[in-house]
């Protein structure tokens with residue numbers, strides 16, 4: 456056995472990326488410019504939408520979108536409690552109230568059967584999270600949101616390239632993508648908003664640039680949400696090869712599922728019919744049937760040289776700073792809390808070698824005594 460550590464994610468920079476970055480360095484145009492435009496064109500094609508607006512992060516993509524929609528104090532955003540904290544922080548940043556609906560145990564996304572009850576005349580936005588790269592049940596989200604007159608803002612930070620019945624995530628309303636270091640497409644830091652709504656895209660472009668329409672013509676109090684050409688240059692060749700990289704992720708996931716089936720106490724991820732899973736993460740559950748708990752399995756795998764991740768160890772509402780915030784509204788959320796106890800993500804990234812995959816399987820089986 457070789458003892459190279461198998462990391463949970465890996466950034467591999469190819470020659471094309473180096474060339475793109477060098478070209479930007481030599482152009483003298485380091486801030487937002489033509490490379491950002493190239494990236495935006497790629498995201499329009501990826502999502503099949505009319506507009507893409509690159510911003511400084513996935514978080515600012517969410518914040519700017521809510522601001523551009525005019526969401527603020529007194530308005531409610533209905534979303535999932537089992538997510539990265541940025542989903543909640545974005546809602547609070549604009550002064551709105553976050554109302555949480557539990558997740559479905561099948562794929563960790565928002566339980567659409569409970570969505571209707573959460574809607575009220577204060578609901579401005581429904582914000583599904585395509586967690587781990589698996590799309591939320593968008594047919595039902597679209598139905599509930601349109602009946603309530605709410606806008607859909609997809610937290611697609613983990614789901615570049617995922618589809619539902621052939622339709623890309625990020626095309627159902629406003630799609631918010633992250634280009635953070637560990638995501639399926641990375642610029643180190645960065646984000647993109649995708650939409651077919653021309654007015655929304657226009658407001659986003661003005662907002663991201665200090666509220667400036669033309670040089671020193673301010674029409675609202677904006678911000679600096681811009682992405683740089685240097686960052687965009689890191690991402691463009693990855694978007695060009697996204698389908699290939701996601702296919703490698705899917706192959707790795709298929710391998711893991713084929714070889715980890717039937718292990719007692721281990722529940723494998725499933726893909727809802729009609730969906731393409733972007734496999735940002737391959738996330739198993741360690742159930743009560745196992746003789747180890749989730750943290751013990753993670754420790755055993757670390758000892759065997761296998762990196763894992765717990766996304767996420769608590770629901771976003773289970774922190775003191777949010778518990779005391781009256782703009783955070785949540786019921787008991789049993790499925791989200793159970794998931795937080797049970798989930799463990801195994802390496803699935805496109806740079807795994809066949810040996811890496813074999814070692815992951817062997818280590819999991821050995822730890823669970825199967």
Ligand SMILES: *Cc1c(COP(=O)(O)O)cnc(C)c1O
Pocket residue numbers: 512513514515538539541542584610612613633634635644645646
């Ligand atoms: C990464 C992430 C974000 C935030 O993106 P950043 O680029 O890190 O700001 C938001 N939501 C989810 C679900 C994420 O995974």
